[in-house]
Amino acid sequence: MKKLILIITLFISSFIRAQDDATFNLVVxxxxxDEISYKQFVSFGETNCLRxxxxxxxxxxGKAYNSFYPLPRLIKLKSLEKSFYTYEKNLVIENKNxxxxxxxxxxxxNEQLKLxxxxxxxxxxxxxxxxxYDIENYMKDYLDxxxxxxxxx
Numbered sequence: 001m002k003k004l005i006l007i008i009t010l011f012i013s014s015f016i017r018a019q020d021d022a023t024f025n026l027v028v029x030x031x032x033x034d035e036i037s038y039k040q041f042v043s044f045g046e047t048n049c050l051r052x053x054x055x056x057x058x059x060x061x062g063k064a065y066n067s068f069y070p071l072p073r074l075i076k077l078k079s080l081e082k083s084f085y086t087y088e089k090n091l092v093i094e095n096k097n098x099x100x101x102x103x104x105x106x107x108x109x110n111e112q113l114k115l116x117x118x119x120x121x122x123x124x125x126x127x128x129x130x131x132x133y134d135i136e137n138y139m140k141d142y143l144d145x146x147x148x149x150x151x152x153x
Contacts, residue, residue, distance in 0.1 A: 024124060027074070027139045031121040037071040040064060041080070041117050042106050048084045049102035057081065068150065070142040074135070079126035083116050 031037055044064075048057040058077065065072040091105055106113065120126050128135055141148045 023139050040071050042108050045084050046102050046106035068148040073138045073148045075126055076128050083120050087116050
């Protein structure tokens with residue numbers, strides 16, 4: 001009897017895991033084609049690059065998060081920061097030409113930047129996982145209706 005219960009438990013947990021993987025794969029596929037999320041990523045990157053004290057990445061991420069956009073609801077701020085840091089460490093950006101250099105570095109047609117975006121969204125470790133993020137439902141909302149829906153009481 002214990003073996004039967006163990007087998008059933010393993011089967012159910014592997015079935016649930018497979019459903020989660022399928023949902024994740026669909027989200028990644030949709031994010032790969034999602035122009036709005038990619039434009040947001042580019043905009044976040046330029047904001048991060050500019051190092052402006054009045055318009056920060058944290059602020060812009062928060063605004064998009066509070067507007068229920070999928071990218072900030074799904075992807076960790078730390079993961080975005082790490083991606084931008086990795087990209088920018090190879091750029092020579094001096095303070096006197098920072099605005100021009102940043103706007104040139106963060107263009108939507110930049111193939112290297114697009115690759116960084118694709119790597120970011122393909123890695124499940126970059127997705128929010130804390131309990132306050134209802135990531136499974138966020139993913140389902142994104143697949144069904146683009147914007148994330150938050151239940152109200």
